[in-house]
Amino acid sequence: MYTYADYEAAAEAIVSAAGGSRRTALVLGSGMGALFKGSGRVTAYSEIPNFPRPTAPMHRGELIVTDNAYIMCGRFHRYEGYTSEQTAFYVRALYLAGVRQIILTNAAGAVNPAFSPGDIALISDHINLSGENPLIGENEERFGERFFDMSEAYSPELRAAAAECARECGIELKEGVYFYMSGPSYETPAEIRAAAALGGDLVGMSTVFECITARHCGMKVLGISCVTNMACGVAGASVSAAEVEETAGAAGGRLRCMLEKLIERI
Ligand code: HPA
Numbered sequence: 396m397y398t399y400a401d402y403e404a405a406a407e408a409i410v411s412a413a414g415g416s417r418r419t420a421l422v423l424g425s426g427m428g429a430l431f432k433g434s435g436r437v438t439a440y441s442e443i444p445n446f447p448r449p450t451a452p453m454h455r456g457e458l459i460v461t462d463n464a465y466i467m468c469g470r471f472h473r474y475e476g477y478t479s480e481q482t483a484f485y486v487r488a489l490y491l492a493g494v495r496q497i498i499l500t501n502a503a504g505a506v507n508p509a510f511s512p513g514d515i516a517l518i519s520d521h522i523n524l525s526g527e528n529p530l531i532g533e534n535e536e537r538f539g540e541r542f543f544d545m546s547e548a549y550s551p552e553l554r555a556a557a558a559e560c561a562r563e564c565g566i567e568l569k570e571g572v573y574f575y576m577s578g579p580s581y582e583t584p585a586e587i588r589a590a591a592a593l594g595g596d597l598v599g600m601s602t603v604f605e606c607i608t609a610r611h612c613g614m615k616v617l618g619i620s621c622v623t624n625m626a627c628g629v630a631g632a633s634v635s636a637a638e639v640e641e642t643a644g645a646a647g648g649r650l651r652c653m654l655e656k657l658i659e660r661i
Contacts, residue, residue, distance in 0.1 A: 402487045403491055405446060406489070406491030408443045413465065414460075416494075417463060418493060418494060419464040420465045420494045420496075420497045421658065422467040424470070424602075425451070425502040426623070427500055427647060427650065428455045430647050430651050435460045436459070447481050447482075449470065449471055449475075456468070463658055465492070470485070470605070472600055473525075473577045478529075480604075482529065483529045483608035487608060494614065495614055496550075497605070497614050498618075498654065499602045499605055499616065499619070500619045500621065502620070502639050504582075504597065504598045504622070504625065505596070505626055506574060506597060506598050510571070510625075511625075512623060512625065512642045514569050515566055515568055515569070515619065515620070515646060515649065515650060517549070518572070518602070518617075519570050521548065521549075521573040521574070521575060521602070523575045525603075527604070528604075529604040529607055544610075548616060549606070550615040550616055553617035556660055557617055557653065557657055560657045560660065561653050563656060564656065565649075566649050573602060573603070574598045574599075576598055576600060579600070582598060584627055587627050619650075
């Protein structure tokens with residue numbers, strides 16, 4: 396359990412590293428960590444009090460500060476052994492550092508057979524049947540109310556802005572529901588059939604705890620998935636981490652075009 400002071404200490408370090416606060420944060424998912432290399436001042440997560448250390452491959456653990464955004468290169472996952480609260484620690488730290496809109500990117504498998512590896516998809520909603528929620532426990536009123544609405548968890552306004560930027564970059568954007576699985580094992584074909592039956596289009600191991608935490612404190616959230624593979628069993632697919640990394644890397648140029656425009660516009 397973190398105290399409010401833990402979040403404040405992290406926020407203070409972030410603002411001081413940045414020389415001021417930013418309203419927008421961008422979180423880079425698996426295989427996208429190098430996307431904004433060289434675009435701003437770098438601070439290692441290890442220099443920010445109370446930040447966990449990313450242990451996942453492809454997650455660098457660096458904060459890049461640009462003129463108009465904090466860019467998080469590397470995030471934390473439940474499968475690393477962190478609690479759901481720890482995976483979202485940075486979201487509250489960013490909130491106290493001034494962030495009011497957060498773009499969460501990730502690599503995801505396609506449950507929906509109409510999607511293909513290399514596609515970029517907006518997250519319209521999510522399904523979290525993990526039984527976990529980062530906000531279980533005493534409520535911290537300074538962040539938000541005990542019970543809060545999730546009917547528009549992924550901001551329609553930010554999605555519209557993202558769609559416009561994607562069009563300008565020549566990206567044919569997909570949109571779908573993100574189904575959370577803890578990993579680290581990829582899913583079985585039966586699990587993917589279940590996810591499809593329940594309304595999932597994409598499957599992945601991140602994003603939902605951060606989204607919940609961000610909505611609690613009233614941030615606008617945008618979720619963007621890079622489809623790196625067909626989910627297990629879809630069209631007979633199997634999944635490998637190498638394929639995930641390679642496909643996310645290959646989509647990097649298009650994604651960067653869209654994200655740069657978006658950060659400037661919102
Ligand atoms: N399943 C879960 N997480 C993922 C996948 C997948 O198929 N691809 C990328 N992240």
